[in-house]
Amino acid sequence: MNIVFNFSLAVSLLASLVHSEEAEGRGLKSKKHNEAKEPKSKSKSIKKQKKTETKNENEPCMKVILTGTMGGPLIFNGLAGPGTLVTYGTEGNDCSDLKMQVDFGRGTTLRLSELGIVPNDIDAAFITHMHSDHTDDLSIFMQYRWHFFGQPIDVVCSEDVAVFDRTMSCTQLVANIDAAFKASGEISQRLAESGKRNPGGPSALGKISTFPVTEDPETVWESPDGAVQVEAIRVNHIGGSCAFRFNTPAGSVTISGMAANDSLDMETRPHSTSDNVEKIAIGSNLLVHSVAHPVLSPMGGSGFPPPLYARQSNAPDIGSLAERAGVPNVMLYHLIPALNNPVHSIWEVPGGPLNVKDYKESVLSGGYNGNVYVGGDLLTIKLPLK
Numbered sequence: 001m002n003i004v005f006n007f008s009l010a011v012s013l014l015a016s017l018v019h020s021e022e023a024e025g026r027g028l029k030s031k032k033h034n035e036a037k038e039p040k041s042k043s044k045s046i047k048k049q050k051k052t053e054t055k056n057e058n059e060p061c062m063k064v065i066l067t068g069t070m071g072g073p074l075i076f077n078g079l080a081g082p083g084t085l086v087t088y089g090t091e092g093n094d095c096s097d098l099k100m101q102v103d104f105g106r107g108t109t110l111r112l113s114e115l116g117i118v119p120n121d122i123d124a125a126f127i128t129h130m131h132s133d134h135t136d137d138l139s140i141f142m143q144y145r146w147h148f149f150g151q152p153i154d155v156v157c158s159e160d161v162a163v164f165d166r167t168m169s170c171t172q173l174v175a176n177i178d179a180a181f182k183a184s185g186e187i188s189q190r191l192a193e194s195g196k197r198n199p200g201g202p203s204a205l206g207k208i209s210t211f212p213v214t215e216d217p218e219t220v221w222e223s224p225d226g227a228v229q230v231e232a233i234r235v236n237h238i239g240g241s242c243a244f245r246f247n248t249p250a251g252s253v254t255i256s257g258m259a260a261n262d263s264l265d266m267e268t269r270p271h272s273t274s275d276n277v278e279k280i281a282i283g284s285n286l287l288v289h290s291v292a293h294p295v296l297s298p299m300g301g302s303g304f305p306p307p308l309y310a311r312q313s314n315a316p317d318i319g320s321l322a323e324r325a326g327v328p329n330v331m332l333y334h335l336i337p338a339l340n341n342p343v344h345s346i347w348e349v350p351g352g353p354l355n356v357k358d359y360k361e362s363v364l365s366g367g368y369n370g371n372v373y374v375g376g377d378l379l380t381i382k383l384p385l386k
Contacts, residue, residue: 056313057092060227060250062383064286064331065100067111069375071290073133080377081105081133082334084255084288088228088248095382096248096285098223100230101141102126102244102255108137109144111377112159114347120150124221126230127157128257129241130168131207139177139202146178146202147190156230159210162240170240170242173208213242217280220244234260237311243277251285255326256313258290258334264310266299271317272310281325285383289318290334293362295350304347312336315359319366329385330368332359333375 037346065087068080082105089097099122101108109119128134145153157170178201181187188200198204211220213234221230231245236259245254259274266272272292281287292312296304313321315332322330337344340353356374363372373379 002204039375055149057090059091060088061088061091061095061250062088062246062248062250062253063095063380064253064288064383065115065380066288066331066333066375066377067108067336068103068105069333069335069377069379070105070133071292071334071338073131074338076338079338080107080111081137082290083108083111083134083137084333085115085117086246086253086255088223088246088250096121097238098123098228100124100126100228100246103128103134103257104136104138104141104271105133106136109140113371114378117149119145120148122153123223124154124156126221126244127170127173128156128255129158129238129243130170130173131238131258134258135173138173142174142177142202142205143181145205146197149196150205152205153208154221155206156209156211158213158240158242160233161213161239166239168239170197170210175203175210177206178202205380213240215276217245231280233276235274235276236262243274243280245280245284252283253286253288253383254281254284256287256289258311260311260313264307264312266306271320273313273321277313278321281321281327284325284327285385286329286331286381287318287322287325287327288331288333289313290336291315291318291332291359291363292336292353293359295354295358296344296347297337300350302347302350304344315362316366319363319368319372321366322370323366323368326372329381330363330370330371331375331379331381332363335359335375339374339376 065085067083069227070079070081083103086100087096089095101122128245155174160167160169178187182201191197211232215234217231217233219229220232227249229247232242235241235243235257241257243256243259246250256277259277261269261272261274269318292314294314296302298304298306298309331362337349359374360372
């Protein structure tokens with residue numbers, strides 16, 4: 001009788017353990033965004049595992065999340081416009097003491113919401129250049145912050161740059177981010193609803209911090225505690241374009257923005273990538289770079305306009321740049337053409353749609369020996385990579 005009782009108890013405990021492990025597995029699979037994970041090591045005992053976790057809670061870490069990967073002001077398959085979220089903190093708080101958003105392509109605010117983040121949670125905003133596909137969601141972002149009583153936010157971007165008969169102005173972009181809504185009476189009506197809102201409207205929440213674009217990396221922003229420093233450097237795309245580098249105790253990431261070689265002569269220039277991006281990226285742990293696949297090269301008969309292609313960095317040259325700069329990880333965004341898209345705007349993709357493998361192989365063909373990650377919106381990399 002005693003033997004039967006013990007056997008039944010053992011079966012019951014085993015079933016309970018299996019059920020618990022299956023539930024954990026389902027929880028892991030339900031994550032909404034695609035994070036590059038580190039392999040888990042087996043601990044010898046539960047006690048040792050808990051000790052290790054406690055020890056790791058104060059270790060610094062950062063996450064780099066693509067909030068949008070669409071190449072250009074096109075619309076395809078629900079992709080958001082270009083943007084990158086950089087977060088920094090410790091293992092104990094999921095690397096989230098500080099949240100910094102670089103560029104605000106269409107849909108940025110919705111992508112952030114999928115991460116459980118609202119505009120009021122963002123600590124600083126950075127803009128690489130004034131093209132609409134990198135800035136058009138800034139209006140929605142600032143309006144949300146204003147509607148729900150958010151605090152002013154640092155908006156970090158280059159100072160005004162005169163180019164021929166135009167001026168590229170981040171200052172004017174932010175100052176007029178709510179102009180249409182003020183003209184329509186909407187801002188006034190919202191103010192009548194609640195006196196808690198800033199009377200200056202959403203634009204009043206933008207604390208503009210501008211810097212001159214320079215040929216060498218210069219620090220343009222740092223966190224209040226000094227743990228995070230952000231550098232910028234000029235790149236060739238349009239007037240005022242820049243690349244950023246985020247330096248933290250957990251590692252560093254360089255974000256190219258839209259960058260290409262200063263020479264637009266595709267027949268004589270040594271490579272399509274920016275020498276200044278290479279300069280600021282040296283020794284980074286991760287390079288986030290916009291990319292054009294060479295299948296769209298006009299010299300291959302794609303029909304893609306040469307002036308547009310010349311302003312992009314192609315995949316093999318990005319691999320070569322990362323190898324020379326000693327960057328072990330490359331993350332591609334602003335894909336031209338988008339994954340699985342048979343057409344880029346009006347130009348058919350020769351040979352049909354591209355996939356992740358096509359982009360990876362193209363980067364590696366430039367002599368790169370590191371890791372290549374191809375966005376997808378919400379693709380996530382956590383640093384340091386173990």
